[in-house]
Amino acid sequence: DAMVIQNPRYQVTQFGKPVTLSCSQTLNHNVMYWYQQKSSQAPKLLFHYYDKDFNNEADTPDNFQSRRPNTSFCFLDIRSPGLGDAAMYLCATSRVGMNTEAFFGQGTRLTVV
Amino acid sequence: DQQVKQNSPSLSVQEGRISILNCDYTNSMFDYFLWYKKYPAEGPTFLISISSIKDKNEDGRFTVFLNKSAKHLSLHIVPSQPGDSAVYFCAAHYQGSQGNLIFGKGTKLSVKP
Numbered sequence: 001d002a003m004v005i006q007n008p009r010y011q012v013t014q015f016g017k018p019v020t021l022s023c024s025q026t027l028n029h030n031v032m033y034w035y036q037q038k039s040s041q042a043p044k045l046l047f048h049y050y051d052k053d054f055n056n057e058a059d060t061p062d063n064f065q066s067r068r069p070n071t072s073f074c075f076l077d078i079r080s081p082g083l084g085d086a087a088m089y090l091c092a093t094s095r096v097g098m099n100t101e102a103f104f105g106q107g108t109r110l111t112v113v
Numbered sequence: 114d115q116q117v118k119q120n121s122p123s124l125s126v127q128e129g130r131i132s133i134l135n136c137d138y139t140n141s142m143f144d145y146f147l148w149y150k151k152y153p154a155e156g157p158t159f160l161i162s163i164s165s166i167k168d169k170n171e172d173g174r175f176t177v178f179l180n181k182s183a184k185h186l187s188l189h190i191v192p193s194q195p196g197d198s199a200v201y202f203c204a205a206h207y208q209g210s211q212g213n214l215i216f217g218k219g220t221k222l223s224v225k226p
Contacts, residue, residue: 004156031212042117042202042216043157050211090156094212101147102214104156 003027006091006105013081013112021076021108023091032074033102034066035090043090049074050096078110086112116140117205119217126224132190134220136203139184143205147214148177148188151200160201161188193224 004025013019023032031050035043047056049068063085065077078085088109094102118137126132134148144165149157163170163177163186170177176189190197200221204214 006156009154033213035216040122040218042115042218043214044216045213048211048213055211092156092214096212100212101159101162102212103159104149107154107156109154 004091004093004103004105006089006108008108009106010109011111013078013110015083015112016080019078019081019110021078021089021091021110023074023076023105024072025093025103026072027093027095027103028071029093029095029103030071031094031096032068033092033094034064034074034076035092037088037090037107038086046076081110081112083112086110114139115217116143116215117203117217119201119203119220121220122218123221123223126193126222128195128224128226129192132188132193132197132222132224134188134190134201134203134222136186136188136217137184138186138205140205140207140215141184142207143215144207145205146177146179146186147204148175149202149204149216150197151202151219157202190222193222195224195226198222198224 033048034046037043067075088107091105092102147162148160151157179186200219202219203217
């Protein structure tokens with residue numbers, strides 16, 4: 001059974017048109033992360049929520065925002081997608097407080113046209 | 114500045130032989146290291162981890178070795194199987210980072226029958 005679910009798996013959006021990617025989890029983990037991965041590159045952390053506390057990475061563009069309305073759901077909003085935002089977006093969860101792995105969803109492949 | 118480096122973009126191994134994937138890191142604060150396996154169009158799947166207080170962790174065919182003085186870790190797969198063909202990511206985090214993973218760029222392993 002999938003524990004971290006991302007929707008949609010594939011998203012095509014127009015240049016400049018806002019888009020939202022969603023992530024849900026059944027693990028009841030307190031931390032949720034959003035990573036961006038471009039081809040042949042390392043996944044790069046955009047931001048994370050520790051419970052309700054939002055933590056933005058210093059180099060994450062303002063174009064990227066996130067919402068976590070409850071423990072189970074987290075959204076990634078891209079306000080004005082550019083061609084350079086085309087990537088795989090990965091959601092992950094973990095239970096902080098002990099050394100443990102992060103669980104990833106299957107990712108959303110975003111194409112900007 | 115990459116804190117986690119995987120200097121070999123690809124590795125090809127014959128089925129039944131040993132696969133050795135290498136990873137170097139620069140941040141001495143890292144205290145927990147993980148290996149993830151990723152198939153195309155899928156999210157990373159946790160494989161094995163090691164705490165900085167250990168130098169070896171084994172799980173079936175997979176063994177991770179950590180050399181703290183050299184800031185180096187390696188993943189050994191014995192025996193390699195065609196189903197092991199995937200991209201392998203090395204990742205690290207440290208206490209207080211809320212589980213934020215720093216990834217390497219990955220090594221694409223091909224196991225040939």
